[in-house]
Amino acid sequence: GAGVSQSPSNKVTEKGKDVELRCDPISGHTALYWYRQSLGQGLEFLIYFQGNSAPDKSGLPSDRFSAERTGGSVSTLTIQRTQQEDSAVYLCASSLDWRSSTEQYFGPGTRLTVT
């Protein structure tokens, strides 16, 4: 079966614009994660969805960032009023369940550049 897919693969946007990043998890995976990879901060957790439970938003860096997961499958990460420090690679991962021991499968990422 297909792995985790993300779109677009690259996104260039002007400062102040809103962007939406999409993640399609592996079919049947109930948990979905967003991470950010940047030169200055390394790999950081952003947000986590598990089934119908309330998402864990503890990693979102500001209220300009939000995410939703529709129908327990596809997820969209939205960044409003983008800033240059938002430039990074945004990685999505999914796992079969919520357990800490369960492997997370990562997508190829979306490279966001804010000019």
Place this chain on the structure above:
Amino acid sequence: AQSVTQLGSHVSVSEGALVLLRCNYSSSVPPYLFWYVQYPNQGLQLLLKYTSAATLVKGINGFEAEFKKSETSFHLTKPSAHMSDAAEYFCAVSTGTASKLTFGTGTRLQVTL
């Protein structure tokens, strides 16, 4: 809170030499530990994981890691490096019900002829 420290942002080895990438963790509860590899312009791929079963864990591509609680370490090794092993390697930890991963800063492995 949990954290991971990877010693050495860059490691260079000769082809055929031993690979040793260091990872130390900090956690107040029993951890689950992972090593991921990232090739250029790609996502992360799991090499191996420790989930409180055997302390010596074997993964893909000939890599293995040993969990040492007394040293709070989970170092990654491979007996003989190949050119194809050149990539960035990340150690990560998760604990309890917080399944989100906390990553180390990564180690870039260079393999020379």
